[in-house]
Amino acid sequence: MSLRKLPEIKAFARPQSFQWDAPSEVLAKWAETPKAAAEEGDTVVSILDVIGEDWWSGTGVTAKRVSAALRSIGPKDITVRINSPGGDMFEGIAIYNLLRGHQAKVTVEVLGWAASAASIIAMAGDEIRMGLGSFMMVHNAWGVVMGNRHDMRDAADLFDSFDSALADIYEARTGAKRAAIVDMLDAETFMSASEAVAQGFADIVDKDLAAPAEGGTGQSRASARDHLDVLLARQGVPRAERRRLLREASGTRDAADPQDTPGAVLDIAAARQLLATMKA
Structure with missing residues (x-):
């Protein structure tokens, strides 16, 4: 188990009418930074993408993948x-619980961003180290809800439960007063490395932590998708719809099609037409 007495968060039933995503302004900042990590050893778990699976590209960090990595590593530090930038709250909580239950020390290194659902995951660290120039962001549960007025009322009640669960995690890890945590979540609080340490969300600013390194052509393609994804998010387009539009802009077929090409380069003309349509 975790060396710290961290709370386990009970699993919620995933509402089918909800869609989860990272806030658009965080996606924008994250999309501007390289995603690749420095050299990794056999006891390193990398969380360098949106939380939750992207069914179009096959990327994204999921509890299933983290669980497989932990099984492979075994009971080692x-x-x-x-x-x-965060993403799916349910996946974030599941990954937090997996790391919390690991049978040895868990050291978390924040290389760039630990925002939204990624900040939940970071709280599972027995030691949390922030690199120079890194940031952490915490906020209330955020998502898109579809349905009638009854669905909306039910959603508000569910969001209260989600926010309470998030506050439980942050309160236990930081030692801060509950009211202070709630205020931070309500305000959607961004913290620099030193601010995160001062607030109890991290333990040390590590000047030796390497910033993410630039990747190759594959990363450039992913970066183009990321930037377009951000623009669509700022227009209020839900994540599922953004993935459909991005598939069209890339000239790919349905994600279930075995001939689909996840790494396809975006068709710039199609992308511009897509954005023009959104702005109209």
């Missing part, structure tokens, strides 16, 4: 490297 591990390092979890994070550079993520």
Whole structure:
């Protein structure tokens, strides 16, 4: 188990009418930074993408993948490297619980961003180290809800439960007063490395932590998708719809099609037409 007495968060039933995503302004900042990590050892778990699976590209960090990595490593001390804008709260909580239950020391290194659902994951660290120039962001549960007025009322009640669970995690890890944590979540609080340490969300600013390194052509393609994804998010387009539009802009077929090409380069003309349509 974790060396710290961290709370386990009970699993919620995933509402089918909800869609989860990272806030658009965080996606924008994260999309501007390289995603690749420095050299990794066999006891490193990398969380360098959006939380939750992207069914179009096959990317994204899921509890299933983290669980497989932990099984492969076994009961050894591990390092979890994070550079993520967040994403699916349910996956974030599941990954937090997996790391919390690891049978040895968990050291978290924030290389760039630990925002939204990624900040939940970071709280599972027995030691949390922030790299120079890194940031952490915490906020209330955020998502898109579809349905009638009854669905909306039910959603508000569910969001209260989600926010309470998040506050439980942050309160236990930081030692801060509950009211202070709630205020931070309500305000959608961004913290620099030193601010995160001062607030109890991290333990040390590590000047030796390497910033993410530039990747190759594959990363450039992913970066183009990321930037377009951000623009669509700022227009209020839900994540599922953004993935459909991005598939069209890339000239790919349905994600279930075995001939689909996840790494396809975006068709610039199609992308511009897509954005023009959104702005119209």
